[in-house]
Amino acid sequence: MSEKKDITILAIESSCDETAAAVVRNGREVLSNIISSQIDLHKLYGGVVPEIASRKHIEKINQVIEGALVESGCTLDEIDAVAVTYGPGLVGALLVGVAEAKAIAYAKNLPLIGVHHIEGHISANYIENKELEPPFLCLVVSGGHTHLVCVEDYGSYKILGKTKDDAAGEAFDKVARAIGLGYPGGPKIDKLAKEGNPDAIEFPRAHVGDSVYDFSFSGVKSAVLNYINGCRMKQIEYNRADVAASFQKAVTDVLVDHAMIGVENYGLKKLAIAGGVASNSALRAAMSQACQERGIEFYHPSPILCTDNAAMIGAAGYYDYIHGIRSGWDLNAVPNLKLGER
Numbered sequence: 001m002s003e004k005k006d007i008t009i010l011a012i013e014s015s016c017d018e019t020a021a022a023v024v025r026n027g028r029e030v031l032s033n034i035i036s037s038q039i040d041l042h043k044l045y046g047g048v049v050p051e052i053a054s055r056k057h058i059e060k061i062n063q064v065i066e067g068a069l070v071e072s073g074c075t076l077d078e079i080d081a082v083a084v085t086y087g088p089g090l091v092g093a094l095l096v097g098v099a100e101a102k103a104i105a106y107a108k109n110l111p112l113i114g115v116h117h118i119e120g121h122i123s124a125n126y127i128e129n130k131e132l133e134p135p136f137l138c139l140v141v142s143g144g145h146t147h148l149v150c151v152e153d154y155g156s157y158k159i160l161g162k163t164k165d166d167a168a169g170e171a172f173d174k175v176a177r178a179i180g181l182g183y184p185g186g187p188k189i190d191k192l193a194k195e196g197n198p199d200a201i202e203f204p205r206a207h208v209g210d211s212v213y214d215f216s217f218s219g220v221k222s223a224v225l226n227y228i229n230g231c232r233m234k235q236i237e238y239n240r241a242d243v244a245a246s247f248q249k250a251v252t253d254v255l256v257d258h259a260m261i262g263v264e265n266y267g268l269k270k271l272a273i274a275g276g277v278a279s280n281s282a283l284r285a286a287m288s289q290a291c292q293e294r295g296i297e298f299y300h301p302s303p304i305l306c307t308d309n310a311a312m313i314g315a316a317g318y319y320d321y322i323h324g325i326r327s328g329w330d331l332n333a334v335p336n337l338k339l340g341e342r
C-alpha cells in the first residue's frame with residue numbers, strides 16, 4: 001500500500017499591516033511562521049495607512065519568505081503549492097502578496113491557491129487542535145470583521161450574522177484612542193481592564209432589529225465617547241481602567257450571547273473563536289465558562305495565530321488543495337471578497 005504523500009504549502013499573507021510567510025505541512029503542522037509587523041510605523045498615525053502598508057510589504061516580502069523557507073528547512077523544490085490571501089483587505093497590500101505568490105508558483109510550476117482571509121482566521125484553529133473537525137460554530141472577531149459562522153465542512157460556511165457597523169476590533173481601537181491608549185487598542189484595553197471594575201459603568205449591549213446573530217458596536221463606542229465627554233465637561237476625572245473594563249464587558253457579553261444562541265439553535269457541540277480579538281483574555285474566559293456550562297467544547301488559537309499570520313493561510317490552503325481548488329494565473333486581489341465566494 002502506498003503511503004499518503006505529505007503536502008507542504010508555502011503560504012503568504014499581506015492583507016493589512018503584517019507581511020507574513022509560513023511553511024505548513026498537511027494543513028496542521030507549522031514548519032515556520034514568520035511575521036514582519038508594521039505596527040510601530042502605523043502607530044504614529046493612530047491607524048493603518050494603506051499606502052505605507054503596501055510600500056512596506058514590497059520592501060519586506062522577499063526577506064520574510066526567505067526566512068520562512070530557511071526556518072522550515074525546506075527549499076522551494078520541496079514545496080507542493082503556494083497559497084496566498086487574495087481578499088478581503090487593503091487592495092494595494094493584497095496585490096503585493098498575490099503578485100509574489102504568482103511569480104513563485106509560475107517560476108516553479110506549482111499550483112496557486114487564492115485563500116480568503118477570514119477562512120484563514122477560522123482555519124488557525126486546526127493548527128493547535130489536531131482533533132478539531134467541522135461542523136462547528138466559529139466567532140471571527142478581528143479589526144475588520146465580526147462574523148458568526150457555521151463551519152459546515154472544510155471550505156463550506158454559512159454566515160449566521162455579522163456586524164452592521166464597526167467590527168469588534170475597530171471598536172476596541174477607537175475606544176482605546178479616546179481614552180488615550182494609542183494604537184492598536186485591543187491589547188492595551190485588555191491589559192488596563194484587568195485593573196478596572198467591569199460593572200462600574202453600564203454601557204449598552206446593542207441587539208440588531210430582528211436578528212439574533214447580527215452585531216452592532218457603534219452604539220457602545222458612542223456611549224463610551226459620550227461618557228468621557230460628559231466627565232470632561234463636568235470636570236470630573238474618570239477612571240480609565242473602569243471605562244476599559246466596562247466597555248470590554250459590554251462587547252464580550254454580546255459576543256458570548258450570540259455565540260451561545262448559535263450553538264444552541266444549530267445543535268453544535270463545538271465552538272471556536274478566531275481573529276485578533278480572539279486573544280482578548282476577558283472574551284476567552286467568558287466564552288470558556290459559557291461553553292463549559294453547556295457541555296460545549298471550546299477552541300481558540302494561541303495569540304500569535306489569532307492576529308494576522310500566514311500559517312493560518314497555509315492551513316486553509318491545504319484543505320482547498322486536497323479538494324482540488326486551484327487559482328488561475330489571472331488571480332487578482334479582491335478587497336471586499338465575501339466568505340464562501342471564489
Ligand code: KG4
Nearest residue numbers: 142143144169186187190276277280307308
Ligand atoms: O485579525 P487581526 O490581526 O487583523 C484583522 O484582520 O483585522 O486583528 C486586529 C485587531 C485589532 O483591532 C486589535 O486591536 C485587536 O485585533 N486585538 C485585540 C486584542 N489583540 C488584538 N482586541 C482585544 N483584545 C486583545 N487582546
Ligand code: ZN
Nearest residue numbers: 121142307308
Ligand atoms: Zn485578520
